[in-house]
Each structure stands twice: as C-alpha cells, then as structure tokens.
Amino acid sequence: MITTLADLLPLLPLLIATATTIVAMTAIGIRRNYALTAGITIAGLLIASLVAASTMFTSNSQVTPLLIVDQYSLFFTVLTCVTAMLIAIFSFPYLANLDDSKEEYYLLLGIATIGAIVMVSSNHFVSTILGLETLSMSLYGMVAYPVHSKLADKFPLEASVKYLVLSAVASGILLFGMALIYAQTGTLEFSSIVNVTKETPGLGAGFSIVALIMVFIGIAFKLSLAPFHMWTPDVYEGSPLPATIYLATIGKSAMFVVLLRLIVTTEALSFDSIILAISLVAIVSILAGNLLALLQDSLKRILAYSSIAHMGYLLLALVASYYVQGTISVEAVTFYLFAYMVMSVGAFGVISIVSSSEKEFDDIDDYQGLFWRNPWLAAVFTGMLLSLAGIPLTVGFIGKFYLFFSGVEAGLWILLAVLIIGSGVGLYYYLRIVYRMLLSPKDGEGFNSGGSQHIGSHGVLAFLLALLLILGVYPTPLVSIIETISLNIL
Amino acid sequence: MILVWLISILFVGGIIAWLSERINPAYPRMIALITVVLDLLLMLSVLGSEPNAGGWIASVNAEWVPRFGISFYLAVDGLSVLLILLTGFLGVIAIGSAWDEIKERVGFFYFNLLWTLAGVLGVFTALDLFLFFFFWEVMLIPMYFIIAIWGHENKNYAAMKFFIFTQVTGMLMLVSILMLAYFHLVQIGNLSFNYHDLLRIEMGNQIEMWVMLGFFVAFTTKLPSVPFHSWLPDAHSQAPTAGSVILAGILLKTGAYGLIRFAVPLFPEASLSFAPIAMTLAAISILYCAKVAFAQTDIKRLIAYTSVSHMGFVTLGIYAWNEQALQGAVMTMLAHGLSAAALFMLAGGLQHRIHTREMPDMGGFWIKVPRMAVVALFFSVAALGMPGLGNFVGEFLALLGAFQANITITVISAFGLILASVYSLWVIQMIFHGEYTGKKIDDSHLTDLNGREMFYFGAMMVGLVWMGMYPQSFLNLSQPVLVELLNNTQSIFAAVVQN
Known part of the structure; x- marks a missing residue:
C-alpha cells in the first residue's frame, strides 16, 4: 500500500504537535527566551486541539496499520492536547525562578504529548509501545527536571530513577507479553488477535492467558494499579508539580484508552481468568488506594493514593463491558476519565499555583484556614475534592453515576460493594482536607499566588471549576458526544 | 414553574446573602430572612391551587x-405541601435562632443555611428518582459546613460522622435506584427514573427485598432508627442551634417522607413481608433510645436521643400502613418538627448563656429565668404527648393504627409514652427546679428570653396547639394522598395474602 500525503491528513493534530516541538526547539537554538518557548508550546497545543476538535465528527480512517484516527481517538487527542496546554500554563510560573535552563522543559512536555496522542490513536502493539516509550522517556526528564537546581524543594532525582527503573521493568513485562501474543498469533494488530484468542489453536488457551495477563501487568504498572502501585506516591511526591500533574492525568488516560481498546477489541474478557485477574486488581486498588490515603499528610501523596483508587473504579466499568449489551460501560470509562482529568488537574493545579520550584506547599498544614485567607483557591480546591469524592453538583458525581450504572447493569455486586466501601473511606480523607481549610488560619507565611505570572493559572482554575459545575448540573452535551464516539470502540 | 421558583429563590438568596457580607455584616441575616419569608409566602400560594386528577397540586x-x-x-401533593410548609416555617425560625448566635463568617453561614433548605425542598418535591437522589446529597454538603465551621468542641468528628453515614447509605440507595431503572429498561424497553413509571415495575421477591433494603437503609439512617442512629447525638450536640433546628425539624423528616413516598409504594410486597422487622426496629428505637436518653447528662444529646425515640413512632406508623397509622406518622413528623426544634433552641439558648450543656451543673433556674422555664415546660409536655398538643394526636393515631397491624409490638411501643414523661419531666426538674446555687456556672449572662425569642417560641406554641386542637386542617391535606397510596398497594397486598 502506498501512503499518499492525503492519507496522512487525518494525522494533522499529531503533526501539529510535532511541529510545535520542532519550532520550539529551533527557537531555543536561536535565542533563549522562557516566555517565548512556553508561548509557542501553548499555542501549538491549542491549535492541535482545535484542529482535532474540528475534524472530530468527519474523520474516521486507519492511517497506516499503526494508527487509527476515529472519533474516539480524536476525542482523547483533544483532551490530551488541552490538558497538556493547561499543564504548560501551570508550569510557567512554577519554573519561572528555576536557577537552570528552563526552556527545554517545554520540549519534553511537547514530546510527551506526541507520545500520548500516538497511544490514544493506537490499535497496534507497535504503535502502543512507541507511544508509551516516547511518553515515558519524556516523563523521566520532566520528573527529574529541577535536578541541577540547588534550591529544588523535593528530590526529583530519586523520583526519576525510581520511575525509570520500575517503568523499564514494566515495559519489559509488557513487551514479553506482546512477544508471546505474537508467537501465538503472528500479528500485533489488536483486531487480528481477536479470532486467535477465541479459537486458541497453537500453544493453547493457557498460553494466551499468560500473554494477556503479562500485557495487563505492564499496563497496570503504568496505571499504578495495586499491587503494582508502590512507585506512585514516591514519584508523585518527588516530582515537580507540573510533572506530577502530567503523570497523573495524561499518563493515566492515554494508557487507559489503550487498555480499553485492547480489552474490547480482542475480547480478552471471554477468558474467566482474565476477568478474575482484572476484578481482583480492581478490588485491591480501590481498597489499598483509599485506605493508604488515610495515613498521609502530604497532599501529593493523598492524591497519589486516591488516583490508585480511581483507576480501580475505572476497572469496574471495564469488566462490566463484557457483560453489558451496548456501549454503556465504554461511555462510563470515557466519561469518568474525562471527569478524572478535570478534577485531577484542578486539584493538583491549586497546589501548583501556590508552589514554585523552590518551595512546594504540599503539606496539609499549609492549607489550614485557606477558606478565610484565600476563599477563591479554597473554593476551587473544595470543588475538586468533592468531585473526586463523587458529590452531586460536580462532574465527578455524574462519572460515579455512570460507573454505578454500568456495574448494576452488569450485575457486578461484589465490585459495587467494594466501590461503595472505597468511596465511603475516600470521603474521610477528602473531607479532612476540606475541614483543615475551614479551620481558623494559623499565623505564618502565606501563599504567593497573586502575581501577574499567575493570571493564566487562575484562568485555568476558573475554566476547570466552571466545567466541573456546569457538566455536574447539565451533563447532557458531553453525554451525547460520548455516546456517539463510544460506538467507534465496539 | 412555581416549584422551580421555590427552590431557585433559596439558591440565589444564599449567594446574595454570602456576597452581601462584604458590604455590611448585618445584611446576610436580613437577606436570608427576606428570602425565606418570600419563599414561605410562595408556598402558601401553592396551597390555593386545586389539585389535578392525580392529586398533584x-x-x-x-x-x-x-x-x-x-x-x-x-x-407536590398534599403530603409534600405540608412538609414544605414545615420547611419554610422552621427556616424562618432557624434564622431567628441564629440571629445573635452566629457572629463569625455570617455570610457563608446563611449561604449554607439557605442551600440546605433548598436541598430539602428539592427532596420533598422531586418525583424523578435521580433528581431526588441529587437533592438528597445536595443538602448534605452545606449541612456539613454548618456543623464543621460553627459547631462546638468536637465538631470535626461529628460533621465527618454525619456526612459519611448519610453518604454511604445514600450510595446504597443509588444502587437500588439504578436497579429499578434497569428493570424498567428490561421490562418496558427504555430507561426511566420517573416515579410513576417505576411504580409499575415487577420484580422477583428476593430481588425486590434487596432493592427495597437499599432505600430502607438510606431512609432509616436519616430518620434515624436503631441501628443507624449513632450519628445523630454527635451531630446534634456539636451543631450550632440553627443547625440543630434544621437537622431535627426538617432533615430527619426527609427520611420519613422517603419511606412513605418511595420505600413502601415502590416495593409493596417486600415491605409487607419486611413490616414486622421494621416495626420491631421501631419499637426498639422507641424504648432503647428513651432509656439511653435518660442516661445523658448533656442536654442536647438527651434531646437527640428523644428524637430517635419519637421518630420510632413514625416508622411504626408507616409500616402499619393503614390510614390512621399513616396520618399519625405525618402528624408526628409535623409536631415533632416543631417541638424538637423548640427544645434544641432552648438548649442552644442555655448553652449560649452559660457555656455548658451539662445538666448536673444547672438547677433552680426557674427563679432566674421564669419565662424560659415556662416555655421549656410547655415544649417538654408537648414532647411527652400531652393531649391537646400536636404530638399527642400524632402518636395516638400512630399507635391506634399500628394496633390493627401488630398488637404485640404496639403494646410494647406504648410504654415509650411513659418513658417519655419520665425523661421530659426529669429534664425540667434537673434544670429549673431545686435550689439555685449558680456555683458551677458563670451566670453573668443568664438572662431571660427576650422579645424576639418569645416571638418565635410563641409562634411554635401556636402551631402545636393548632395541631392538637384542630388536627383536621392538616389531616385533610394529607388524607387524599395517603388514601391513594393505600389503594395502590391494597390490590397487591390482597394478592399476596391469597397466596
């Protein structure tokens, strides 16, 4: 097959993101200018997301065997680009005072975004691994970015090495699983694997199961599902905040889209043992994530553990997809991922806006009395936390509603019970933060988040809060978009 | 449309009250009062409309x-109207009780107060089960803030416990609601959360029981009934007075309303077979919590336990499921709303004046605060079920109806009335009788009720006397609704009995 230029047109968002990085790199080569580099990146990501959004309902094509550009992948391309742009806006004031070259950070951010776009458009193991490694490699750099700074508040090198080593092991397991599948089927395309796993000739069903479970373990590591979650709190805590946000949002959502496509296309859930494995991981993740979060005082660690639990919630809908007719559980996964992105960026964003590379305020004590010191930030933070807890008026509640609905329709009573228990435990640590913000302020240093550098970040928070509340009260527009795009997956 | 106005006025009024604090800290309470009074007038105007064929006004x-x-x-139908009127009335009273007590962060306080009321109105009027659940949860958050910010010494624990109890059981209800919707999808072919649609769903006996339990647990946690009551004493003793008024007066009634409106009509067969257990739990609530109330030294905890005890009569009446018993349950809800709110206000007023809730430190206050003593005596006597006042009508009808359903449990429950007299009069004796020493307390602020306080206690007294002397004006409103509910379930019951 000859690929013409016109065939590559659907890849425009990806190409724009790539071009953005090249332009930014060239600009740095000519003249180092922090604001310019950040501006180029933000503008490029904005254009990429607009292009992706405008072609969303017209485009549907397989570009080369590696990438599929359909409504579903474009939806997540938009989500990824917008989130990356928001993170870039948060990064700007955060890194502004770094005593080291800071322009290259945006290159890493751009390249990571390219990797994420490839992942969400992938229905082939080769593009999965390409995207994943592009994303991870850049993330190692982002996590370790302030490493030469003498004033770095946290311990980025430790976080980066920990992430690098464990991530490499996980990639190894993932690749081994893929190799086993290839040995079994002779193909790496998701859609071609399906018949073979069903009929299970050759080396037998046990072989397929082992292969699929190894792939799942590799993915579970990246999603920080228990029991492969050990790295998460340490890496989250040690990284500079914008990198933490990237890791927690785009890093997770891109991987989950791959997992969803893989599981749904290959019908891997037709093996009982795979369902059992995923359900067990979901249960352990929900319980471990929520229970361990109770013991933390660092907000970054609390949110790290809560993200483990949220990934567990998502697995419930993934398991449900096998039992449910129609697209409801795919919609549930999609909506919840969207909601998770909004509330995670928002919650971490509040911490980021008051922090900088020299001093991160991530202890719960730092936020005592925030309601009376800085009502705006406290209101945003409360909204995000209540949304994470799944309280009505917020988008998180609609997301939880979706999860419950697909769970009920699939009849997954045990998982639903665990979800309820987990959410109940979760309330405690979210409300604990809210309560601290309600107490009377302590004397001491306040946050510096008022400067002109922070205008963009406050704008982002306002945008996210509006999204959180509007979609929490009137979710219909997003619901119908997701309903349409989810048809692509099946 | 008027229903949308009822709720949105409170939401908007809350935001304005919050913002107005920046101009003048005295504005929020006035704006809150105007908003709620306006809302109350709107509610009264609903009363004038004629109901349509289905009984909906x-x-x-x-x-x-x-x-x-x-x-x-x-x-809204007659039942909802009674409850939203109670909400409006107690809303005004709650603002009155907070008038002087809340001095910090006033704007945010009245914001939360109005939003709680809005959530409660939503619960009493929603007929889409998703919407109902939505409001059910919406009223929690502002209430959490009220307890957590303006509460007393142990507010974090109390607020957290309140929130987690209601939220977790709420999620059980959500699962049940979703199962109903799913059965509608399977049987009728489309998804619906509409109350009227879901009434027609048929389920297997065992599944119906499980789904019903989801609702039952959520509602009896709010009510509350043994064994889900332990959040209530903590929440009440720590909440500011206005919070207690809303909690005891209105929020608890949402649980009872849910039982009457949803739990029994949606699952008649399961409810019928579950009724003996529910009535036993009610009897345990009545007697056990009356006994526990007697052991309290903290006056607010004592009143909280008596609330649980009185709400036992409501559960008893609802699960007896005949007209008299249901009328009794509704009357008890209304009368207890007033009497419990008044008692909490008296307790709150005392705490505000002498900074303690411990009854052993009090005594002989009749000489110092005669007006307060008389008011307290009136509401205690009302609470214990003195004929001529609203509570008597309610509890008597509930027992009368329950007697037709289950004689043993009713006879046992009736002992609750005796225990109620004991603890009510005991409180009066502890606080107001005896010799005044004033040694253990700082009595410099122990002043008698002022005019404003007398005004709203007077209003509540009038309400209770009205309910006691001429209950028919309330019963007439709820009667058609209850008869309709009974008729709908009667045929199903008959079928069950035949089998």
Missing part, C-alpha cells in the same frame, strides 16, 4: 439527561 417536568431517561420532574 403543582408540577413541572422537563428533560434533563435524555440518555438515561432522567427528567427534571418536580411535583
């Missing part, structure tokens, strides 16, 4: 999330 229905068949469907 006013309704509004619009699409909300068509993907799930969720609509924005509010409607």
Whole structure:
C-alpha cells in the first residue's frame, strides 16, 4: 500500500504537535527566551486541539496499520492536547525562578504529548509501545527536571530513577507479553488477535492467558494499579508539580484508552481468568488506594493514593463491558476519565499555583484556614475534592453515576460493594482536607499566588471549576458526544 | 414553574446573602430572612391551587439527561405541601435562632443555611428518582459546613460522622435506584427514573427485598432508627442551634417522607413481608433510645436521643400502613418538627448563656429565668404527648393504627409514652427546679428570653396547639394522598395474602 500525503491528513493534530516541538526547539537554538518557548508550546497545543476538535465528527480512517484516527481517538487527542496546554500554563510560573535552563522543559512536555496522542490513536502493539516509550522517556526528564537546581524543594532525582527503573521493568513485562501474543498469533494488530484468542489453536488457551495477563501487568504498572502501585506516591511526591500533574492525568488516560481498546477489541474478557485477574486488581486498588490515603499528610501523596483508587473504579466499568449489551460501560470509562482529568488537574493545579520550584506547599498544614485567607483557591480546591469524592453538583458525581450504572447493569455486586466501601473511606480523607481549610488560619507565611505570572493559572482554575459545575448540573452535551464516539470502540 | 421558583429563590438568596457580607455584616441575616419569608409566602400560594386528577397540586417536568431517561420532574401533593410548609416555617425560625448566635463568617453561614433548605425542598418535591437522589446529597454538603465551621468542641468528628453515614447509605440507595431503572429498561424497553413509571415495575421477591433494603437503609439512617442512629447525638450536640433546628425539624423528616413516598409504594410486597422487622426496629428505637436518653447528662444529646425515640413512632406508623397509622406518622413528623426544634433552641439558648450543656451543673433556674422555664415546660409536655398538643394526636393515631397491624409490638411501643414523661419531666426538674446555687456556672449572662425569642417560641406554641386542637386542617391535606397510596398497594397486598 502506498501512503499518499492525503492519507496522512487525518494525522494533522499529531503533526501539529510535532511541529510545535520542532519550532520550539529551533527557537531555543536561536535565542533563549522562557516566555517565548512556553508561548509557542501553548499555542501549538491549542491549535492541535482545535484542529482535532474540528475534524472530530468527519474523520474516521486507519492511517497506516499503526494508527487509527476515529472519533474516539480524536476525542482523547483533544483532551490530551488541552490538558497538556493547561499543564504548560501551570508550569510557567512554577519554573519561572528555576536557577537552570528552563526552556527545554517545554520540549519534553511537547514530546510527551506526541507520545500520548500516538497511544490514544493506537490499535497496534507497535504503535502502543512507541507511544508509551516516547511518553515515558519524556516523563523521566520532566520528573527529574529541577535536578541541577540547588534550591529544588523535593528530590526529583530519586523520583526519576525510581520511575525509570520500575517503568523499564514494566515495559519489559509488557513487551514479553506482546512477544508471546505474537508467537501465538503472528500479528500485533489488536483486531487480528481477536479470532486467535477465541479459537486458541497453537500453544493453547493457557498460553494466551499468560500473554494477556503479562500485557495487563505492564499496563497496570503504568496505571499504578495495586499491587503494582508502590512507585506512585514516591514519584508523585518527588516530582515537580507540573510533572506530577502530567503523570497523573495524561499518563493515566492515554494508557487507559489503550487498555480499553485492547480489552474490547480482542475480547480478552471471554477468558474467566482474565476477568478474575482484572476484578481482583480492581478490588485491591480501590481498597489499598483509599485506605493508604488515610495515613498521609502530604497532599501529593493523598492524591497519589486516591488516583490508585480511581483507576480501580475505572476497572469496574471495564469488566462490566463484557457483560453489558451496548456501549454503556465504554461511555462510563470515557466519561469518568474525562471527569478524572478535570478534577485531577484542578486539584493538583491549586497546589501548583501556590508552589514554585523552590518551595512546594504540599503539606496539609499549609492549607489550614485557606477558606478565610484565600476563599477563591479554597473554593476551587473544595470543588475538586468533592468531585473526586463523587458529590452531586460536580462532574465527578455524574462519572460515579455512570460507573454505578454500568456495574448494576452488569450485575457486578461484589465490585459495587467494594466501590461503595472505597468511596465511603475516600470521603474521610477528602473531607479532612476540606475541614483543615475551614479551620481558623494559623499565623505564618502565606501563599504567593497573586502575581501577574499567575493570571493564566487562575484562568485555568476558573475554566476547570466552571466545567466541573456546569457538566455536574447539565451533563447532557458531553453525554451525547460520548455516546456517539463510544460506538467507534465496539 | 412555581416549584422551580421555590427552590431557585433559596439558591440565589444564599449567594446574595454570602456576597452581601462584604458590604455590611448585618445584611446576610436580613437577606436570608427576606428570602425565606418570600419563599414561605410562595408556598402558601401553592396551597390555593386545586389539585389535578392525580392529586398533584403543582408540577413541572422537563428533560434533563435524555440518555438515561432522567427528567427534571418536580411535583407536590398534599403530603409534600405540608412538609414544605414545615420547611419554610422552621427556616424562618432557624434564622431567628441564629440571629445573635452566629457572629463569625455570617455570610457563608446563611449561604449554607439557605442551600440546605433548598436541598430539602428539592427532596420533598422531586418525583424523578435521580433528581431526588441529587437533592438528597445536595443538602448534605452545606449541612456539613454548618456543623464543621460553627459547631462546638468536637465538631470535626461529628460533621465527618454525619456526612459519611448519610453518604454511604445514600450510595446504597443509588444502587437500588439504578436497579429499578434497569428493570424498567428490561421490562418496558427504555430507561426511566420517573416515579410513576417505576411504580409499575415487577420484580422477583428476593430481588425486590434487596432493592427495597437499599432505600430502607438510606431512609432509616436519616430518620434515624436503631441501628443507624449513632450519628445523630454527635451531630446534634456539636451543631450550632440553627443547625440543630434544621437537622431535627426538617432533615430527619426527609427520611420519613422517603419511606412513605418511595420505600413502601415502590416495593409493596417486600415491605409487607419486611413490616414486622421494621416495626420491631421501631419499637426498639422507641424504648432503647428513651432509656439511653435518660442516661445523658448533656442536654442536647438527651434531646437527640428523644428524637430517635419519637421518630420510632413514625416508622411504626408507616409500616402499619393503614390510614390512621399513616396520618399519625405525618402528624408526628409535623409536631415533632416543631417541638424538637423548640427544645434544641432552648438548649442552644442555655448553652449560649452559660457555656455548658451539662445538666448536673444547672438547677433552680426557674427563679432566674421564669419565662424560659415556662416555655421549656410547655415544649417538654408537648414532647411527652400531652393531649391537646400536636404530638399527642400524632402518636395516638400512630399507635391506634399500628394496633390493627401488630398488637404485640404496639403494646410494647406504648410504654415509650411513659418513658417519655419520665425523661421530659426529669429534664425540667434537673434544670429549673431545686435550689439555685449558680456555683458551677458563670451566670453573668443568664438572662431571660427576650422579645424576639418569645416571638418565635410563641409562634411554635401556636402551631402545636393548632395541631392538637384542630388536627383536621392538616389531616385533610394529607388524607387524599395517603388514601391513594393505600389503594395502590391494597390490590397487591390482597394478592399476596391469597397466596
């Protein structure tokens, strides 16, 4: 097959993101200018997301065997680009005072975004691994970015090495699983694997199961599902905040889209043992994530553990997809991922806006009395936390509603019970933060988040809060978009 | 449309009250008062409309999330009207009780107060089960803030416990609601959360029981009934007075309303077979909590336990499921709303004056605060069920109806009335009788009730006497609704009995 230029047109968002990085790199080569580099990146990501959004309902094509550009992948391309742009806006004031070259950070951010776009458009193991490694490699750099700074508040090198080593092991397991599948089927395309796993000739069903479970373990590591979650709190805590946000949002959502496509296309859930494995991981993740979060005082660690639990919630809908007719559980996964992105960026964003590379305020004590010191930030933070807890008026509640609905329709009573228990435990640590913000302020240093550098970040928070509340009260527009795009997956 | 106004006025008023604090800290309370009074007038205007064929006085229905068949469907009938009037009335009283007590962060306080009321109104009017659940949860958050910010020494624990109890059991109810919607999808072919649609769902006996339990647990946690009551004493003793008024007066009634409106009519067969257990739990609530109340030294905890005890009569009446018993349950809800609110205000007033809730430190206050003593005596006597006052009518009817359903449990429950007299009079004796020493307390602020306080206690007294002397004016409103509910379930019961 000859690929013409016109065939590559659907890849425009990806190409724009790539071009953005090249332009930014060239600009740095000519003249180092922090604001310019950040501006180029933000503008490029904005254009990429607009292009992706405008072609969303017209485009549907397989570009080369590696990438599929359909409504579903474009939806997540938009989500990824917008989130990356928001993170870039948060990064700007955060890194502004770094005593080291800071322009290259945006290159890493751009390249990571390219990797994420490839992942969400992938229905082939080769593009999965390409995207994943592009994303991870850049993330190692982002996590370790302030490493030469003498004033770095946290311990980025430790976080980066920990992430690098464990991530490499996980990639190894993932690749081994893929190799086993290839040995079994002779193909790496998701859609071609399906018949073979069903009929299970050759080396037998046990072989397929082992292969699929190894792939799942590799993915579970990246999603920080228990029991492969050990790295998460340490890496989250040690990284500079914008990198933490990237890791927690785009890093997770891109991987989950791959997992969803893989599981749904290959019908891997037709093996009982795979369902059992995923359900067990979901249960352990929900319980471990929520229970361990109770013991933390660092907000970054609390949110790290809560993200483990949220990934567990998502697995419930993934398991449900096998039992449910129609697209409801795919919609549930999609909506919840969207909601998770909004509330995670928002919650971490509040911490980021008051922090900088020299001093991160991530202890719960730092936020005592925030309601009376800085009502705006406290209101945003409360909204995000209540949304994470799944309280009505917020988008998180609609997301939880979706999860419950697909769970009920699939009849997954045990998982639903665990979800309820987990959410109940979760309330405690979210409300604990809210309560601290309600107490009377302590004397001491306040946050510096008022400067002109922070205008963009406050704008982002306002945008996210509006999204959180509007979609929490009137979710219909997003619901119908997701309903349409989810048809692509099946 | 008027129903949308009822709720949105409170939401908007809350925001204005919050913002007005910046101009003048005295504005929020005035704006809150004006908002609630306006709302109360609107409610009274609903009363004038004629009900339609289905018994609904006013309704509004619009699409909300068509993907799930969720609509924005509010409607009121006689039962809802009684409860929203109670909400409006106690809303005014609660603002009155907070008038002087709340001095910090006033704007945010009245914001939360009005939003709680808005959530409660939503619960009493929503007929789409998703919307109902939505409001059910919406009223929690502002209430959490009220307890957590303006509460007393142990507020974090109390607020957290309140929130987690209601939220977790709420999620059980959500699962049940979703199962109903799913059965509708399977049987009728489309998703719907509409109350009228879901009434027609048929389920297997065992599944119906499980689904019903989801509702039952959520509602009896709010009510509360043994064994889900332990959040209530903590929440009440720590909440500021206005919080207690709303909690005891209105929030608890949402649980009882849910039982009457949803739990029994949606699952008649399961409810019928579950009734003996529910009535036993009610009897345990009545007697056990009366006994526990007697052991309290903290006056607010004592009143909280008596609340649980009195709400036992409501559960008893509802699960007896005949007209007299249901009328009794409704009357008890209304009368207890007033009497418990008044008692909490008296306790709150005392705490405000002498900074303690410990009864052993009090005594002989009759000489110092005669007006307060008389008012306290009136409401204690009302609470214990003195004929001529509202509570008597309610509890008597509930027992009368329950007697037809289950004689043993009713006879045992009736002992609750005796225990109620014991603890009510004991409180009066501890606080107001005896010799005044004033040694253990700082009595410099121990002043008698002022004019404003007398005004709203007077209003509540009038309400209770009205309910006691001429209950028919309330019974007439709820009667058609209850008869309709009974008729709908009667045929199903008959079928069950035949088998």
